[in-house]
Amino acid sequence: MKDLIKALPKAELHLHIEGSLEPELMFELSKRNNIKIPYKTVEEVKAAYNFTNLQSFLDIYYAGANVLITKQDFYDMTWEYILKCKEDNVIHTEIFFDPQTHTQRGIAFETVISGIKEALDEAKKQFGITSEIIMCFLRHLSQEEAFETLNQSLAYKNNIIGVGLDSSELGNPPKKFEEVFKKAKNEGFKLVAHAGEEGDVSYIEDALDLLQIQRIDHGVQAINSETLMKRLKDEQIPLTVCPNSNIELKVFENYKEHNIKELLDFGLNITVNSDDPAYFKGYMNQNFYNLCDNLPLSKEDIIKLVKNSFKSAFISDKLKEEYLKQIDEVAKEFL
Ligand SMILES: Nc1ncnc2[nH]cnc12
Numbered sequence: 001m002k003d004l005i006k007a008l009p010k011a012e013l014h015l016h017i018e019g020s021l022e023p024e025l026m027f028e029l030s031k032r033n034n035i036k037i038p039y040k041t042v043e044e045v046k047a048a049y050n051f052t053n054l055q056s057f058l059d060i061y062y063a064g065a066n067v068l069i070t071k072q073d074f075y076d077m078t079w080e081y082i083l084k085c086k087e088d089n090v091i092h093t094e095i096f097f098d099p100q101t102h103t104q105r106g107i108a109f110e111t112v113i114s115g116i117k118e119a120l121d122e123a124k125k126q127f128g129i130t131s132e133i134i135m136c137f138l139r140h141l142s143q144e145e146a147f148e149t150l151n152q153s154l155a156y157k158n159n160i161i162g163v164g165l166d167s168s169e170l171g172n173p174p175k176k177f178e179e180v181f182k183k184a185k186n187e188g189f190k191l192v193a194h195a196g197e198e199g200d201v202s203y204i205e206d207a208l209d210l211l212q213i214q215r216i217d218h219g220v221q222a223i224n225s226e227t228l229m230k231r232l233k234d235e236q237i238p239l240t241v242c243p244n245s246n247i248e249l250k251v252f253e254n255y256k257e258h259n260i261k262e263l264l265d266f267g268l269n270i271t272v273n274s275d276d277p278a279y280f281k282g283y284m285n286q287n288f289y290n291l292c293d294n295l296p297l298s299k300e301d302i303i304k305l306v307k308n309s310f311k312s313a314f315i316s317d318k319l320k321e322e323y324l325k326q327i328d329e330v331a332k333e334f335l
């Protein structure tokens with residue numbers, strides 16, 4: 001099974017670039033920029049990555065992002081992630097970034113987006129890896145602040161395919177961002193949102209109905225509503241599920257308890273993603289390995305999950321077809 005996972009070309013649709021900042025690079029950047037971090041060693045950092053829920057992670061994650069100052073820093077972080085893509089045979093990736101995490105600290109929007117974009121351009125040039133960028137609003141901040149961010153992003157519209165919503169879900173329902181998502185839609189952005197990670201099914205329903213999103217990030221709580229499950233199946237709305245993240249943030253107690261196989265068997269459009277791999281013990285392939293080690297997933301299931309990612313990607317039909325053909329060619333050697 002591991003050979004199949006390694007050999008399959010994969011797409012990633014749920015990856016926070018700030019969540020790919022490895023402790024080693026965090027230390028390097030803290031020295032380079034003379035920014036203090038509350039750890040003495042890489043081991044100490046790793047020991048701090050012991051989360052009890054989403055908020056306990058976010059507190060540490062935002063503190064880690066403080067070491068990112070220059071365009072080169074954003075380039076280096078993105079390039080390290082690209083090297084992991086290469087290693088894991090991820091050939092297309094749609095990455096999130098959180099502009100407000102940086103603009104709030106006085107870092108220019110331009111610095112952030114240009115560092116990320118240049119690394120992604122280099123990835124296409126050197127490795128043929130294709131990519132898109134999605135900007136997320138932080139939902140613990142106000143809609144007014146999200147509007148400011150949307151207005152700032154308009155100058156970079158060519159480089160940003162979509163808008164998302166992340167950070168603390170509970171207490172920050174989709175309704176809070178209804179107007180700013182309306183404007184983003186009018187501006188031509190694709191729309192996604194984290195929903196049903198910790199929040200109940202109403203967060204997913206409202207993200208679909210009020211925000212008009214095209215993909216649900218996480219969405220694992222959908223299982224608690226038969227009506228919603230049927231809708232997600234009928235409309236084939238993609239769910240970007242992140243197994244390692246769900247275990248590390250205690251959404252499920254362990255991999256055996258994870259509901260991904262049930263969601264898939266019900267007929268939902270499920271994809272596998274790494275979310276914040278530097279914090280959640282592994283990149284794309286490791287997520288698949290952990291699932292296969294603990295759940296009765298077949299080779300056909302793995303191929304389906306991988307194909308779903310390409311089908312749900314924000315790429316042209318022509319490119320989709322090309323990628324799906326590549327998968328079929330690899331898959332037939334294993335079936
Ligand atoms: N899993 C997650 N949920 C919400 N916000 C996030 N930001 C980074 N990772 C996140």
Ligand SMILES: [Zn+2]
Nearest residue numbers: 016166217275
């Ligand atoms: Zn996420």
